[in-house]
Amino acid sequence: MGPAVNEPTGKFKAGDRVKVKFEDRPGHLRTPWYIRGKTGRIERVYGDFLNPESLAFGRDGLPKRTLYSVAFRHPDIFGKSPHAGDKVLVDIYDHWLEPML
Amino acid sequence: MPRGHHDVGGLPGAGPIDQSQHELSDWEILADAINQALGAKGVKRTDEMRRAREEMDSAAYRDMSYYERWIASIEAILIEKKILDKQQIDRKLAEFDTKWGRP
Amino acid sequence: MSDDHGHEHPKHELSYYAKRIYAIRDLLLEKGVITEKDIQCQVEYQEARSPANGAKLVSRAWVDPAFKRRFIADPKAACAEMGIDATAINEFVVLENTEKVRHMVVCTLCSCYPRPILGRPPDWYKSFNYRQRAVADPRGVMREFGLELPDDVEVRVHDSTADIRYIVLPLRPRGTEGWSEMDLAKLVTRDSMIGVMDPLPAIPD
Numbered sequence: 425m426g427p428a429v430n431e432p433t434g435k436f437k438a439g440d441r442v443k444v445k446f447e448d449r450p451g452h453l454r455t456p457w458y459i460r461g462k463t464g465r466i467e468r469v470y471g472d473f474l475n476p477e478s479l480a481f482g483r484d485g486l487p488k489r490t491l492y493s494v495a496f497r498h499p500d501i502f503g504k505s506p507h508a509g510d511k512v513l514v515d516i517y518d519h520w521l522e523p524m525l
Numbered sequence: 526m527p528r529g530h531h532d533v534g535g536l537p538g539a540g541p542i543d544q545s546q547h548e549l550s551d552w553e554i555l556a557d558a559i560n561q562a563l564g565a566k567g568v569k570r571t572d573e574m575r576r577a578r579e580e581m582d583s584a585a586y587r588d589m590s591y592y593e594r595w596i597a598s599i600e601a602i603l604i605e606k607k608i609l610d611k612q613q614i615d616r617k618l619a620e621f622d623t624k625w626g627r628p
Numbered sequence: 629m630s631d632d633h634g635h636e637h638p639k640h641e642l643s644y645y646a647k648r649i650y651a652i653r654d655l656l657l658e659k660g661v662i663t664e665k666d667i668q669c670q671v672e673y674q675e676a677r678s679p680a681n682g683a684k685l686v687s688r689a690w691v692d693p694a695f696k697r698r699f700i701a702d703p704k705a706a707c708a709e710m711g712i713d714a715t716a717i718n719e720f721v722v723l724e725n726t727e728k729v730r731h732m733v734v735c736t737l738c739s740c741y742p743r744p745i746l747g748r749p750p751d752w753y754k755s756f757n758y759r760q761r762a763v764a765d766p767r768g769v770m771r772e773f774g775l776e777l778p779d780d781v782e783v784r785v786h787d788s789t790a791d792i793r794y795i796v797l798p799l800r801p802r803g804t805e806g807w808s809e810m811d812l813a814k815l816v817t818r819d820s821m822i823g824v825m826d827p828l829p830a831i832p833d
Contacts, residue, residue: 429719448526452576454789456736457528458535458763470719473791480576482606491790498783502535502764510783512763515790534736534787539760542752542772549748552646557748558670559653562662565670575738591739591754593645600652609655617651625640 429471434490434518452480464496530583677747679818687812718791732823734762742793796823803830
């Protein structure tokens, strides 16, 4: 794993527990339904990127948002499983995440 | 807003994965190349194309093939940006029917 | 792409959308939005990209531990070292498989894939069945591709929902000590770099 691509402005660092917001507003949303409202852990901080929700409508994508790889335990998303150690990792933007203590 | 038709991760009812591969037709290679060329020229962004596919009719989204969806979204975005209009495309298709013959 | 080029379908039998892209092409050319050369460049760019690029990177990483470290730390720079143009990728991450961890990559929302390295994704990667099942049942998917993992291996499925493009660095097969890079590359399948299977085994004597 390498460092973030630029100086990230977001709230979280690797290891933080986070909860994905449950939003269902209109627009181009890149946070998949299956993790909305779920809790995971920041695996990696990728850095700041242009916001696809804005770019999708011909706007400039600013302000940039910090992008993270967030790791979820498979059973926390899909229920009881014989492979409780398996993980699902999703690339999520800062404004979709809130801290979980 | 309900779950988008593109947002399929974890949806139940999926069957075995068909591992067969079809060789791309010329029109599919063309669709791919035009999509990339429009991106390289800064005419449109991939994010806009994705959004156009999300805005498609949901039944059409499931029924159309991959590159058909690309063509539909290329057309939608070019029309949205007023680079082309639907009438021009329809007229050009009518010219093709004359040139190529009807099926 | 000229109209005289041999097609598998007579033009008038093309489907609605297939015809439409020819119409769109002609209009875009007429209006000078793009040129024939722009289109041809993209066709050639895409044809130059295939899983062979990935196999080169992986087999080099297997034989050269210092290259492997560079490949994982800065994949775009490592590609440049090998003469592979990965500049079109915004950010590129290498996922290293180990005896205890297997990675698998999907784009549930569309079909994001490291095209500048590996070329176009296979049809199955873009299918609804894969996009639906990869995150929910990765081991079931791997089983279909011939990979059965023991319970003590952790499966990590990556959903590439943003600008990060992932490639799996598969585990080097046993019994390949002393093999040349060229022979090792033959074991590195496209599907092993997506993560649904391990590389091919060394041919037994």
